[in-house]
Amino acid sequence: MLKSKKHVFWEALFVTVIVFITGLLIGISFEKHQSDIIENYYAQSEVSLVDIMVLQKLSDIEGYDCDVLINANMEFADKIYFEALLLQEYESASRIVDDLVLSHKKYDLLRTFVWANALKIFEKCSEDFTPVIYLYEQNTEDLAKKATQKVWSRILEDLKYKKGNEIILLPIAADNNLSSVNAFVNQFEIKSLPCVVVGKDVILYELTSEEAIESYLN
Amino acid sequence: MDFFTILYLSLIFIGFYYFFLFILIYFQNRKHMFEYFKPLKEYSLSIVIPCFNGGENIGRTIENLLKSDYPGLKKIIIVDDCSTDNSYEIAKDFEKKDKRVLVVQTPKNTGGAAGAKNFGAQFVKTELIGFTDDDSYPSKDAISKMVGFFNDEKVGAVTSRVLVRNRDKLLARVQSIEYKVIAFTRKLFGFIDSIYVTNGPLSIYRKKAFDNVKGFDEKNLTEDIEITWHFIAKAWKVHMALNALVYTVVPHKFKPWLNQRLRWNVGGIQTLDKYKKSVFKCGMLGFFIMPYFFVAWVLAIFGLGFVIYRFSRYLFVQYLATTYSIEAQTAVIRFSELNLSPTILFFFGVVLIALGIFYNFTALAYSRKEDKEFKGENITNVVTYMFIYLLFYPIVLVTSIYKFLTKNQTW
Numbered sequence: 001m002l003k004s005k006k007h008v009f010w011e012a013l014f015v016t017v018i019v020f021i022t023g024l025l026i027g028i029s030f031e032k033h034q035s036d037i038i039e040n041y042y043a044q045s046e047v048s049l050v051d052i053m054v055l056q057k058l059s060d061i062e063g064y065d066c067d068v069l070i071n072a073n074m075e076f077a078d079k080i081y082f083e084a085l086l087l088q089e090y091e092s093a094s095r096i097v098d099d100l101v102l103s104h105k106k107y108d109l110l111r112t113f114v115w116a117n118a119l120k121i122f123e124k125c126s127e128d129f130t131p132v133i134y135l136y137e138q139n140t141e142d143l144a145k146k147a148t149q150k151v152w153s154r155i156l157e158d159l160k161y162k163k164g165n166e167i168i169l170l171p172i173a174a175d176n177n178l179s180s181v182n183a184f185v186n187q188f189e190i191k192s193l194p195c196v197v198v199g200k201d202v203i204l205y206e207l208t209s210e211e212a213i214e215s216y217l218n
Numbered sequence: 219m220d221f222f223t224i225l226y227l228s229l230i231f232i233g234f235y236y237f238f239l240f241i242l243i244y245f246q247n248r249k250h251m252f253e254y255f256k257p258l259k260e261y262s263l264s265i266v267i268p269c270f271n272g273g274e275n276i277g278r279t280i281e282n283l284l285k286s287d288y289p290g291l292k293k294i295i296i297v298d299d300c301s302t303d304n305s306y307e308i309a310k311d312f313e314k315k316d317k318r319v320l321v322v323q324t325p326k327n328t329g330g331a332a333g334a335k336n337f338g339a340q341f342v343k344t345e346l347i348g349f350t351d352d353d354s355y356p357s358k359d360a361i362s363k364m365v366g367f368f369n370d371e372k373v374g375a376v377t378s379r380v381l382v383r384n385r386d387k388l389l390a391r392v393q394s395i396e397y398k399v400i401a402f403t404r405k406l407f408g409f410i411d412s413i414y415v416t417n418g419p420l421s422i423y424r425k426k427a428f429d430n431v432k433g434f435d436e437k438n439l440t441e442d443i444e445i446t447w448h449f450i451a452k453a454w455k456v457h458m459a460l461n462a463l464v465y466t467v468v469p470h471k472f473k474p475w476l477n478q479r480l481r482w483n484v485g486g487i488q489t490l491d492k493y494k495k496s497v498f499k500c501g502m503l504g505f506f507i508m509p510y511f512f513v514a515w516v517l518a519i520f521g522l523g524f525v526i527y528r529f530s531r532y533l534f535v536q537y538l539a540t541t542y543s544i545e546a547q548t549a550v551i552r553f554s555e556l557n558l559s560p561t562i563l564f565f566f567g568v569v570l571i572a573l574g575i576f577y578n579f580t581a582l583a584y585s586r587k588e589d590k591e592f593k594g595e596n597i598t599n600v601v602t603y604m605f606i607y608l609l610f611y612p613i614v615l616v617t618s619i620y621k622f623l624t625k626n627q628t629w
Binding site: 006008009011012013015016019020023024026027030031092093096143144146147148150151154155158207208209210211 | 409566
């Protein structure tokens, strides 16, 4: 009469494993693709970085041309700022592959270098621009902090769009245990994250309006 | 990968497994879905109707049984469990009109259907014993489509398909969808010897098997689940006749519905607790039914817990960000924050929901042919069922576990 077919349990397991692994592979290749895009941008940014380093060396020898230095650094900072936005988008979509964690650290180092460079130029050409450094915590689980960082990003994004080449905006994750970033955090005596360093002296810990930040700019 | 990703992927994997298991069972057996057998002989049958304050429906239940086309139906035993309404009088009227009807009364209220059913079983002398609720209406050919399964001497129980009679309110209409999906799924379970419940509205047992398991467990809130597990534990086969229809009245208000669901779930947990030593023993009971129940419950609780956890965190961050944005005089929402790169977890979730929808529609398509009395399902009801009604399941389950653990099992 009615025959039960219990081999179906194994068949279902087989189909599930195939479908699941296929899904995971698609997911991995999708995340790898995004990671490759970021890596490609990073490789281009490295070229720009070397370019800036050479330019800096030349400036040390031949004297400072503020316009050239500011423009080069501004262009580079803007480039890696917009790449940071893309990186942030991809990072929020990344669940399986960890490649972007490393990319993020590499970008943080790039931005830290630009920060150092910007401070040096700022000493010589302070009237032309202001470096605005946003230090945040990437790995926080504190929801209030996450919300605060979200709003800081909004304010600074608006500020960048409004001020354009008058500021160099550099968001840097300060909790990735990078020696250079830690050195800056110590040098500026940063008490808590997130915070915004405007120029060389102003450190903002509390959320404030765009207009209030503008008042600290040159 | 973080803990939540691993947890989420594990839940997705189990969800996929269940889907493919059911869909493979369906495709391998679809020609046998409505299969039923001609009885090799005319098995004598008695139907017991436990009745407590069922005056509103009991008359129609008896009428429907008397109209049955199965010639072997010898007795219809109405067990009045000390009703305070006119149930007894209504049943007595039928007794006077038809000699197959017997009305008996329990000495005192037994406190549950199981007690009344066991009391009625004492009067049964036939080869088969059936039970129907006092608010259920078996169709004319339901019994004759069920008894043929008893040709196999290892079959101890055969159950029917329950459809909802009252579909005037939204909650009842949604339950009518639920009942169809459950019936479809239960039939699929039948192909792997794993029918886990013989429903109260209409189920028939071999009397020898019924006596073998010593009838219903009167301490259990879902005696129909318990007896089925007992049958399987004793190596009796259980089948379902998908074309044996019985119509029942379901609660159309929230509180009675909730009480019913809590009772079912607490009963289910009681049964799981009672048979816990049978895990990975007793054939399909220990190897599939019990693990299935357990995993399905864990899946439901963790799944909903996961969604609530993530969504509440998201809402909280959004709320704080909005508050802070207002204080900082910046825009509260902006296009650039729209994430156009969904995660792999999102895709897995979407695929699983799509598979779930496909499964539900397959189950509903199967009911259309038999459920002629009613029009096809309204899409609003289907959407309500899939995306709102089912979300209550884990909540009911958690409450039931609490009630079970606190021994708060009075009704």
